[in-house]
Amino acid sequence: SARKSRPEWDGVGRLADGHRVKLLANVGSPADAHAAIAAGAEGIGLFRTEFCYLSAEEEPTEAAQREAYAAVLAPFAGRPVVVRTLDAGSDKPLAFLPMGAEPNPALGVRGLRIAFDRPELLDRQLSAITAAAADTGVELSVMAPMVATAAEAAWFAARARAAGIGRVGVMIEIPAAALCAEEILAEVDFVSLGTNDLAQYVFAADRQLGAVASLNDPHQKALLRLVGMVAAAGVEVGKPVGVCGEAAADPSLAPVLVGAGVTSLSMNAVALAGVGAALREVDLEACRALAP
Ligand code: PEP
Ligand code: MG
Numbered sequence: 001s002a003r004k005s006r007p008e009w010d011g012v013g014r015l016a017d018g019h020r021v022k023l024l025a026n027v028g029s030p031a032d033a034h035a036a037i038a039a040g041a042e043g044i045g046l047f048r049t050e051f052c053y054l055s056a057e058e059e060p061t062e063a064a065q066r067e068a069y070a071a072v073l074a075p076f077a078g079r080p081v082v083v084r085t086l087d088a089g090s091d092k093p094l095a096f097l098p099m100g101a102e103p104n105p106a107l108g109v110r111g112l113r114i115a116f117d118r119p120e121l122l123d124r125q126l127s128a129i130t131a132a133a134a135d136t137g138v139e140l141s142v143m144a145p146m147v148a149t150a151a152e153a154a155w156f157a158a159r160a161r162a163a164g165i166g167r168v169g170v171m172i173e174i175p176a177a178a179l180c181a182e183e184i185l186a187e188v189d190f191v192s193l194g195t196n197d198l199a200q201y202v203f204a205a206d207r208q209l210g211a212v213a214s215l216n217d218p219h220q221k222a223l224l225r226l227v228g229m230v231a232a233a234g235v236e237v238g239k240p241v242g243v244c245g246e247a248a249a250d251p252s253l254a255p256v257l258v259g260a261g262v263t264s265l266s267m268n269a270v271a272l273a274g275v276g277a278a279l280r281e282v283d284l285e286a287c288r289a290l291a292p
Contacts, residue, residue, distance in 0.1 A: 009276030011040035013265070015258065017283035022264035023276055024082075026244060030071045035269040040276070043080035043139075045192065045266020046244040047072060049125070050087055058096045059121065065128035070135045077137040082169070082192065082242075082266075083129050085122060085156075087111045087145035091208060097121075106206065111146025112156060112170075119159065126163035141167040143192055148174045150183035157188050171244075173197035178226045181233035188239075192266070193230060195245025199223050218247035224256060224292040231261030242266060251278035259287030 013023035024045030025036030036044070052060055052068045060068070073081055088094045089110025097118075102108035115122035126142065133140035144156040147170040160168040172178050173194030185191060195218050196207055202222055205212035218224075227243070234241035242264040247253050249267035251274045257265065258279065265275060 009040065009273045009280070011042070011276075013042065013276055013279060015279050015283050015287065016281060017285075019258075019284045021254075021258050021262075021279060022080075022242075023272055024080075024242070024244075024264055024266035025269050025272070026266050027072060027269075030074075032269065033072045033075045036272075037075045039269040039272045041269065041272060043082075044073075044076055045082050045242055045248075045264055047081060047083045048087065049084060049129075050092055053086060053088060053094055054092060056094075056096060059124075062124050062128045062131075065125060066131045066135070069129055069132035073132055073136040073138045078139070080139045080141065081133075082141045082143055082244075083133075084171070085112070085125055085129075085142065085144050086114065089114055106200065112144040112152060113146060115144075115156075122159060123163065126160055126165065130164050140165060141169060141190065143169040143171055143190075145171045145194070146173065146197070147171060147184070148176050150180055150187055153177075153184045153187040172230050173201070173245075175202050175226065178230050181230040182236070185233055185237050185239050190240040190242065191230065191234065192242040192244045193227055193247075193262075195223065195227070195243060195247040198226065198245065202226060218245070218250065218253060221292045223247075224260070227257065227262070228260040228291060231257075234263070235261040240264060249275065251275050254278055255282045255287040256290045256292070259284070259290050 013021040024043050025041035026046040027033045028048040028051050090105040142165050153170045157168045167189050169188050169190040171194045172191045199216045200207040203215040205215035231241045240263040244266040248265035249271035254275045
């Protein structure tokens with residue numbers, strides 16, 4: 001009988017016709033980073049730095065941050081890494097940053113919005129990230145979470161560049177940002193689609209609420225059309241558009257994303273082999289025909 005064999009993947013992301021797609025890892029700890037290297041990740045597409053802050057009673061010092069980030073980045077010496085600045089607030093409150101009561105925390109002061117009130121918090125993190133990258137020899141990019149407008153992207157890019165960071169991007173996870181991807185791409189070097197939050201905000205369906213989980217399905221046409229708009233904007237200006245939400249880890253969605261023009265997929269280490277193998281079975285033309 002035709003029992004399907006285990007997916008084979010040689011560690012290089014490409015389609016059957018040779019078209020390259022970078023297959024990257026989502027990490028949040030040194031253990032994640034080591035697992036990602038073992039699984040064949042070409043680099044890090046999303047380093048969630050929250051772990052360094054969430055349990056802290058006071059803001060971690062720059063030196064402590066530098067050490068914590070370096071421990072995660074070290075296995076990726078010589079490779080590309082995307083470090084995301086602090087994505088706290090909403091479901092991830094910080095003990096040392098008490099915030100006012102928010103009736104709708106997912107729509108409140110979270111992600112980059114915290115930095116507008118406290119830019120020095122962001123500056124200290126950017127400085128620690130830059131130092132950790134130099135310590136470990138990684139090829140550094142930095143990106144901000146929860147960006148809504150091109151003006152916010154420009155604000156972040158200016159601060160990151162002032163910190164000496166050469167490659168700056170933002171996440172596209174708010175529908176307004178997806179709709180203005182062209183204007184946002186004019187301010188930064190790349191964008192990365194956070195499909196978990198993008199789905200939550202497109203469908204007005206709390207990502208933590210089981211009762212509306214069927215709306216938070218990345219196969220939904222509305223979400224894929226928005227992804228397609230962002231990817232098309234990237235193709236137009238020749239800047240990379242990645243996906244780092246759960247959609248990237250789904251072997252049945254990966255060809256759809258690549259067909260839309262997405263240039264990299266970032267996922268948990270365990271998903272790399274399956275996605276890598278699925279991409280090997282299709283060419284770019286077949287991927288493009290999957291557009292929703
Ligand atoms: C996302 O929103 O898709 C994402 C990658 O970020 P997080 O899951 O950390 O919010
Ligand atoms: Mg998110």
